[in-house]
Amino acid sequence: MTTAFIIIYVVIAVILLALINLIVVKKKSKQKQQLEQSKHQTGSSEESYQSKFSIRDDESTRSSDEEDRQSSSVETDTEEHRSSNYTEDKSTDEKTDKDLNDTSSSEDDNHEAINPNSEEAIVNEKLKEKNNSFMFGKGASQGKVLVAMVFGMFIAILNQTLLNVALPKINTDFNISANTGQWLMTGFMLVNGILIPVSAFLFNKYSYRKLFLIAMSLFTLGSLICGLSGSFTIMMVGRVFQAIGAGVLMPLGTNVFMTIFPPHKRGAAMGVLGIAMIVAPAIGPTLSGYIVENYHWNVMFYGMFIIGLISLGIAFLWFKVYQQTTNPKADILGIIFSTIGFGALLYGFSEAGNNTWSSPQVVISLVIGVIFIIAFFIREITMRVPMLNMEVLKYSGFTLPTVINMIVMMSLFGGMILLPLYLQNLRDFTPVQSGLLLLPGALIMGVMGPIAGKLLDTIGIKPLAIIGTGIMTYATWELTKLNMNTTYGHIMLIYIIRSFGMSFIMMPIMTASINALPQRLIPHGNALSNTLRQLAGSIGTALLVTVMSTQTTQHIASYSQDLDKTNPYIKDTLQQLATQMGDKDMGTQQILQFVQQLASINGVNSAFIVATIISLIAFILSLFLKGKDHYVSKEN
Template sequence: MTSMINANLRKGPIMASLLIAAFVALLSQTVLNVALPKMMIDLNVNESTIQWLSNGYMLMNGVLVPISAYLINRFTTRKLFLVASSLFALGTIICALSGDFSWLLGGRLVQAVGAGILMPLMSVVVLTIFPVAERGKAMGMMGIAMIFAPAIGPTMSGWIVEHYHWHVLFYIILPLALFAVIFGAFSMRDVIKTSNPNLDVLGVIFSTLGFGGILYGFSAAGSDGWGSVDVVACLVVGGISLLLFILRSIMGKTPLLEFRVFKYPMFSLTTLINAIITMAMFSGMILLPIFLQNIRGFTPLESGLLLLPGAILMGIMSPITGMIFDKIGARWLAVIGLIITTITTYEFSQLTAESTYNHLMLVYTLRMFGMSMLMMPIQTAGMNQLPRSLNAHGSAMSQTLRNVSGALGTALLVTFMTNKAASHAKELIISGRIDPSDKAKMAEVTQAATIYGINHSFVIATWLSVVALVLAFFIRKVQPHEESKDATTNAQVAALFEDE
């Protein structure tokens, strides 16, 4: 039961602890985006492999977040926060000392274990300590810190990679991660009642095999092809395991992840929209740095500076959209934001070798402006409908689907990019009768094919944005479902929502 155990707790220090930890976790996630092309060269791996530093992070989040609902109900807030932030710090140490790709990936996965607990914990604590009328403003405060990390991450990464080795990135993050642990030890308090639920071990196994198998299958398809035995086997095993996990969660007495949250229609709609938006958003975060550095020849620092204005604008807009949400709800924020996102994503599907730096910066900044109206307001609109007893499961479900959709979207779009680029290169070689031993001509073919593949992936991301835009018109401002002590499960389900 996720209810506050002390209404007189000071909210400021608790929020500060959560925001510092979230800032460090998101900084670690976004700081690698600009550095990936350089790391590909240093570690001698291709695009499909290097993306595991991002996808593996998100996948581990996707595996851990379903368990977070159990952990939040089982362990005290303070204890859970300290364990999660300590694990993140440990993963940062492993990354800083890593000598090859395997150790680096291992450190990223340990970081992701901590982040996979921290992020849903933060959402549940905010929903618990703030009344419904103030949640938009609280989410806006959360957005400032959470978006500040992506704002400085790419620029800092670009400058460091240009002047130093990429290991320095983790040496900078490490003291921040340790500070988050120390500050939380003094400031975090227990705000959620605990119980003694049973852990569905078989559900954990099914969810891990399901999410892991599907993601690995999509990622491996980029290098091995869709007909590969390994790819097909992973997709089949992952699909069956995920189906078994869903069936077990619906039919079990103590499900790992409570699918009853989907009986609340606005939560279901907003979760679907956020999953689609995440797929579109992560495509730009991965593909754009590849285009900027490998095609246009910009330095990592220049790539980071190009992304900086958009991230800063997103941070400025976060509290503003939070206040607007408290007044008018999420529908028109989402519609306007998705119109902007759709147009700017389409612009990225028209990239050429002559695309200018200023044009790319303008389009990316406008795209982030549109995104600033989406994630937090839409998520809050769905969470507001849930009764308090389902807050942990709702937060875990929303975070799980968002993380996994981001990982799958990135893997799928990178796969489309590499496959389209390879097939287009063959067409150019055949039509131009180019000798594969002619290095100059082959360099031109590779560049043209890569641009073609990136544009194709952005076309797909554009259509994803269009789907989300259509769904956004169905968002309704709802009256939150408040449950009484004697409320039964049937009453919770029946009292869905009513328009304000």
């Protein structure tokens, strides 16, 4: 094993050195090449725009503006010219000037009045698209980039839930305790939480293509290490590599879609991305359960390695999108504050779900996390060029939807934990049966994702949020009525209804919040939103599991008092059981087992009551959302 470890370590070191060399040596030449190409490109048609478009900096745009306005193709302009007054011309260029003037005025004053299919709207779209700082490579298109991104993110997100079911078997094979094995999950989560806040810095420093290929390569390499691992240490190394890749891929997907699609098309595009973000976690437990029951657990990681290689091949051919980079200086102190702060908070909430909120490690972790998060926030708002720009919180179109999104995530993640516990621990369903019950709901969310996204583009977020949170609240309330006789089909139906409601809110609310930001702040808003979503999921899980455990203990104590053996009814019942079974102790054991089950089910129901209250809060906040126009930025 020592030899294998050395070989793997050397291979990893060589690959990392090669990647670092690729980043450092070729960065300047790539930027220079992009600038060279951008000077010779025009926006003469939609096809040439999508295949050749490159944004120019303010200086080059101003110098070539006059030439652009004289062309017979679709015209473009800078922010200074769009805000100025154009004089109408009666010449043959009158229509073009009218398009430009209509675009500059209607963009701010009459956004809702423009028909999205009208010629004015098309010109407006091209003007706004031209101001996005990105460029497609040769042979690339929005559709190809979309496929490559979704494929890569699907396997990365699937990985997060695959290990849940297989963990007990892995613990046995490695001869480690459950607490030690849990670090395969906790370590992955912590690395994710650490990387997401610095993603805005990475997006400004490196191209989307380079980040995607590096992240996917690290994830694929980590999958291979996990598959080959024969000890906990080696597998932990593989999980860290997987986490680094996934931690970059998740915010990268959102950022790419927000860049290559204009605001009125982002809903549908993000709905497609939602297929990966919603369906993958639900498929994970079912797939993992099937593999563990029929094969060795390492088959999962070999499968992810093979799919990772396929994803890399697709990305190499199709994922050719580059953005204008600024090569910012790394804020080392900010990264340290962020790493300790978010890492400690995530660890604290994770341990609170496993232990108690009053345990020393939970209290210390949460206190340290809060202190360093405050230090990080203070540093970022005082920096001239912050790593994570807190200016995004000034936009109400971003802040309120983000808060609603966090609350929904708390309810969603808690429900995904509680139902499997109820099904497997209390109803004796297998992991595969438990996963299959959740699968139809996830598929519904996947199918509804693009539809809900299209509705977002058409009617705005407020109607969708009210409908979605309303259905989610009702279905969550129905889950407070579980008992030992609740049928499998009934639970599945309730979960499908709950998932249907969530499909109207999950991706649309996130898209609406990012849409409200100007292009320069989208990477920062995306990083903050993803970080808060992950924190909310951890908080929701810890809170609901704690409520379930506490209420179960209280119910057991209450029932134990009621089941006093001096009670004449209890004594008669025990005597009847003893007569039937020939053993009084056996009768007592059955009663105690029944009491334990009854208390546990009431504990689950109590947790779902809290989840219902959380969902109701999201519904009430949705009433305060504003009209569609409020969630489309008027800035560039």
